[in-house]
Amino acid sequence: MSKNIIIKCEDLHHTYPSGVSALQGVDLAIAEREIVGVIGQNGSGKTTLVKHFNGLLKPTSGQVFVKGINTREAEIKEISRHAGYVFQNPNHQLFAGSVRKELEFGPANIGMSAEEIEERVRLAADFFGLEEFLDENPYRLSFPLRKTVGIASIYAMDPEIFILDEPTTGLDYTRARMVAALIKKLQDEGRTVLIVSHDMMLIAECCTRVIVLWNSRLIGDGTPREIFGNRELLEKTNLAPPQIFRMAEEIGLQHNGKTPLSVDEAVEAVERGERAG
Amino acid sequence: MNNMQLIANYVPGKSFFHRLHPSTKIIWVLGALLTVFFIKDPLIIFAFLVVVLVLIKASNTFATYRASLMLLLPIIFGLIFFQIVAPAFPKPWTPLARLGPFVLYNEGVYSALVLSLRIISVASFALLFIMTTYPGDLFTTMRMWGVPYEISFMVTTTIQLIPILQKEMNIILSAQRSRAMQASGFSALLPSIIPVFAGAIERVRQMSMTLESRAFGSSGKKTSIRQLKMGTLDYTLIILTIIALIGIFYLLWINQGFDRSQQMIFPAPAAIILFLGSIIGFFGILVLFARRIKN
Numbered sequence: 001m002s003k004n005i006i007i008k009c010e011d012l013h014h015t016y017p018s019g020v021s022a023l024q025g026v027d028l029a030i031a032e033r034e035i036v037g038v039i040g041q042n043g044s045g046k047t048t049l050v051k052h053f054n055g056l057l058k059p060t061s062g063q064v065f066v067k068g069i070n071t072r073e074a075e076i077k078e079i080s081r082h083a084g085y086v087f088q089n090p091n092h093q094l095f096a097g098s099v100r101k102e103l104e105f106g107p108a109n110i111g112m113s114a115e116e117i118e119e120r121v122r123l124a125a126d127f128f129g130l131e132e133f134l135d136e137n138p139y140r141l142s143f144p145l146r147k148t149v150g151i152a153s154i155y156a157m158d159p160e161i162f163i164l165d166e167p168t169t170g171l172d173y174t175r176a177r178m179v180a181a182l183i184k185k186l187q188d189e190g191r192t193v194l195i196v197s198h199d200m201m202l203i204a205e206c207c208t209r210v211i212v213l214w215n216s217r218l219i220g221d222g223t224p225r226e227i228f229g230n231r232e233l234l235e236k237t238n239l240a241p242p243q244i245f246r247m248a249e250e251i252g253l254q255h256n257g258k259t260p261l262s263v264d265e266a267v268e269a270v271e272r273g274e275r276a277g
Numbered sequence: 278m279n280n281m282q283l284i285a286n287y288v289p290g291k292s293f294f295h296r297l298h299p300s301t302k303i304i305w306v307l308g309a310l311l312t313v314f315f316i317k318d319p320l321i322i323f324a325f326l327v328v329v330l331v332l333i334k335a336s337n338t339f340a341t342y343r344a345s346l347m348l349l350l351p352i353i354f355g356l357i358f359f360q361i362v363a364p365a366f367p368k369p370w371t372p373l374a375r376l377g378p379f380v381l382y383n384e385g386v387y388s389a390l391v392l393s394l395r396i397i398s399v400a401s402f403a404l405l406f407i408m409t410t411y412p413g414d415l416f417t418t419m420r421m422w423g424v425p426y427e428i429s430f431m432v433t434t435t436i437q438l439i440p441i442l443q444k445e446m447n448i449i450l451s452a453q454r455s456r457a458m459q460a461s462g463f464s465a466l467l468p469s470i471i472p473v474f475a476g477a478i479e480r481v482r483q484m485s486m487t488l489e490s491r492a493f494g495s496s497g498k499k500t501s502i503r504q505l506k507m508g509t510l511d512y513t514l515i516i517l518t519i520i521a522l523i524g525i526f527y528l529l530w531i532n533q534g535f536d537r538s539q540q541m542i543f544p545a546p547a548a549i550i551l552f553l554g555s556i557i558g559f560f561g562i563l564v565l566f567a568r569r570i571k572n
Contacts, residue, residue, distance in 0.1 A: 051451075056451050056454070076454045077454075080454075080457045085452075085455040087448070087451070089448075091479070092472055093449065094475075095453075095468045105458075105468065106457060109456060109457035109458055153456065157456065
């Protein structure tokens with residue numbers, strides 16, 4: 001893994017105008033190509049933290065650097081070409097008469113040429129399997145497809161960093177697996193992805209690193225296996241590891257000497273008959 | 278930008294105004310509305326405005342009030358501009374100064390002052406009412422006055438939807454700015470307004486279904502969980518208000534609304550300053566809006 005730091009927070013504090021202190025001194029460095037899961041209970045500061053990474057929020061004190069740009073000194077317009085933020089509810093951003101126009105909006109805003117835009121829209125449609133819907137009105141599509149259009153509209157802007165806020169909420173099992181597959185594809189393209197989610201299965205399956213927020217502070221940072229294996233940490237934050245991980249721990253199932261994180265790994269472990277001890 | 282609140286809504290509190298029965302406050306607002314629109318002396322209206330501002334300050338609602346006033350100011354500045362060059366007064370008009378193509382009239386300055394002070398003071402008083410009245414209490418009061426259930430419901434629901442839509446608007450602006458949208462100007466309008474409207478329609482549709490499933494249209498007498506009682510203070514205040522209103526209208530009648538348009542002669546520099554001030558103020562507010570959305 002490359003050690004180039006792409007996002008850096010130094011003693012980041014954020015207090016909302018209402019007086020609520022949502023972040024109290026977060027230090028964090030994220031390297032290129034990392035897939036980082038951000039977990040924590042509601043109100044722990046997850047969303048506040050990631051909103052600093054494309055300049056939607058500015059630190060009350062401390063610094064945030066995205067690709068070396070100090071977010072205090074840059075406008076969202078400049079940062080958003082590097083860090084794309086996908087909102088949880090696609091209805092909050094869809095406005096155009098067709099999926100194609102929706103995908104063109106971001107690239108046009110950052111000043112791509114007409115040819116580039118066409119190329120990016122083609123790539124995004126191909127990447128997300130949206131070719132047949134390009135001329136549909138986004139409001140006529142089903143919710144999961146609208147959610148896909150939401151991610152695709154950011155992909156079209158070609159950012160190195162993706163910030164996904166609850167990408168699987170409201171999706172059924174099959175659709176959620178498709179999101180996991182998309183995140184893997186983003187990883188293969190060498191992009192950095194941050195996932196804010198309560199979907200532990202998604203986190204376990206996709207992430208190379210998990211950070212845990214609790215009471216506006218960063219209290220856990222490690223590989224998914226380290227985090228999910230840390231009972232004390234999980235109990236404190238009231239988070240539960242994915243079912244399959246818990247079951248494997250319970251019955252002592254091992255995959256290459258480690259507790260399996262995904263169903264696939266567990267199945268392999270059962271077939272090999274690998275056990276702890 | 279996180280809290281771009283433009284329209285005032287209920288501010289919880291325990292001030293004198295908060296504790297009054299909504300009926301008392303409604304009578305006050307209506308009384309003030311009638312009185313102010315019959316008074317023609319800008320000084321008296323200004324004095325009334327000062328009283329309202331003191332009341333707002335005393336109710337701890339000044340911050341919310343100031344934010345809502347921003348929406349009113351462009352209208353006021355526009356009004357001042359047009360009144361000065363074309364007063365709502367019978368001719369002949371007395372010219373005070375000439376500024377390029379514009380002639381500034383004495384009657385114009387007078388009516389600009391009267392009209393803008395009227396609007397600001399009544400709007401401020403109405404805002405004070407909205408900011409200190411719990412929406413549920415407004416509903417109960419309307420029912421008490423015999424307003425049909427559906428209409429009371431419509432009015433209070435609309436008032437309560439405003440803060441929700443504002444919150445939604447803020448999320449939508451964030452989402453579009455994350456796609457590098459130009460934060461101001463006409464190009465920002467469609468991408469932000471369409472999701473707001475689509476969301477509002479969807480929300481209202483769902484709400485109507487929820488209401489149906491909770492027997493909204495059922496017949497028979499409805500009871501309310503929130504009980505409101507008119508206190509002695511409220512009865513006293515209402516009676517005093519009615520007596521005061523009769524007195525005020527008698528005074529207004531014999532003094533012809535304190536019309537001073539013939540006595541008040543404004544110096545030409547004052548007219549020029551007011552005129553230029555309205556232009557600068559109008560565009561200043563627009564720039565301020567644009568910057569607030571941006572940051």
